[in-house]
Each structure stands twice: as C-alpha cells, then as structure tokens.
C-alpha cells in the first residue's frame with residue numbers, strides 16, 4: 041500500500057474507533073477529505089479507495105480539480121469573498137463557510153436553475169477569536185430564519201474551526217457548545233433539516249466525534265503536510 045493509502049486507512053480507523061468509544065453508529069460521521077494544495081493524483085488515489093467527499097479552500101484551484109473529477113462531491117470550506125460566489129454556486133455541492141447574509145443571498149441568486157439546492161452551513165466563531173471568521177452565537181437564529189426562506193440553498197447546520205489546543209477537555213468544551221447551538225436551532229426551527237455539525241480536524245477529530253460531529257474535515261493526516269509555496 042502507498043503511504044497515502046496507509047494514512048487514509050489510519051484516519052478511517054480513528055473515526056471508527058472514536059465512534060466505538062463514544063457509542064455512535066459509524067455511518068453517523070462522514071469524512072470530508074480536505075485536499076487544498078494537494079495534486080489531483082492524490083485525490084484520484086483516495087477516491088479509488090471509496091472516498092467521495094472532498095473539501096477545498098481556494099476557488100481557482102478547486103475549479104481545476106472539479107473539472108477533472110466532476111463526479112466527486114465537492115465542498116467549499118474556505119473564506120468566501122463576495123466576488124467569488126458565482127463559481128462557488130455553480131460548481132459545489134456544499135458550502136461550509138457562510139458567515140454573512142450577503143454571501144447567502146448571492147449564492148441563492150446564483151445557484152443555476154436545474155441544480156439541486158446548494159447545501160450550506162453557517163460558520164460559527166465558537167472560540168470568540170477576534171481574528172477569526174464566523175458568526176457570533178447570538179447572530180445565528182436571525183440569519184437561520186432568513187436562509188430558510190431561500191429556495192436555492194438548503195441550510196443543513198453549523199461549522200466551526202475552534203482555537204487550536206492540545207487539551208482534550210478544552211477541545212470538547214468548544215464542540216459541546218456547537219452541539220448546544222445546533223440543538224437550540226433545531227428546537228426553534230423544527231421544520232428545517234438541520235442535521236449537520238461540521239467540526240473536527242486532524243488534531244481534534246476524536247473530541248469532535250465525542251460531542252456529536254456529523255462531518256469531520258481531515259487534511260494533514262490524510263495527505264501529509266501542506267506546502268503553500270506554489271499557490
């Protein structure tokens with residue numbers, strides 16, 4: 041087995057182990073392989089092992105990969121500039137990083153007729169870091185209500201990138217707050233399909249699964265360290 045296949049299998053094993061430990065069905069956690077900066081050959085290799093969902097952060101880089109592998113499921117997970125919403129609306133299945141109304145409106149208007157609604161998540165600044173993107177918890181409910189009116193996007197839940205820490209209790213505390221935020225939106229909007237918590241990366245996927253993540257976004261531990269010098 042190649043090193044890449046090996047690392048991929050290790051990540052699958054970690055997810056299954058965490059599901060066992062925290063008594064969650066294996067099918068309840070979906071793996072998003074975060075392939076930013078990585079070559080299409082690596083994506084193809086992982087897809088042959090059964091991986092379908094891939095996450096990208098940079099529009100131009102992603103468009104080339106989507107053109108090469110259109111049958112895969114592509115998720116946009118990076119910061120969104122409003123002048124880049126059209127290619128995102130036209131080419132992705134999911135968007136994890138909506139942090140303001142204007143972006144949601146543009147994606148809704150620019151999603152081509154005939155495509156299924158764009159599946160979207162609201163990004164929460166769960167560690168309240170001033171430098172980070174994402175909504176404050178008290179902004180979620182109002183925005184949620186507005187997004188639920190939009191016919192060409194379907195709001196599915198929340199995403200977060202908590203402050204980096206190796207303290208597992210601190211990791212779990214952030215993810216637990218995310219779970220509570222989703223639960224209160226589910227109570228407030230019972231007719232909506234709010235079933236997705238996108239949280240957990242290479243360093244904290246176990247803590248995220250412990251607290252109810254339904255999608256973990258793993259880059260480094262599958263593809264190896266990233267090199268940004270060619271972007």
Ligand SMILES: *Cc1c(COP(=O)(O)O)cnc(C)c1O
Nearest residue numbers: 074117241242257258259260261
């Ligand atoms: C790059 C990135 C990841 C992957 O992080 P790793 O630590 O490499 O697993 C996950 N989520 C987002 C939003 C990212 O930008």
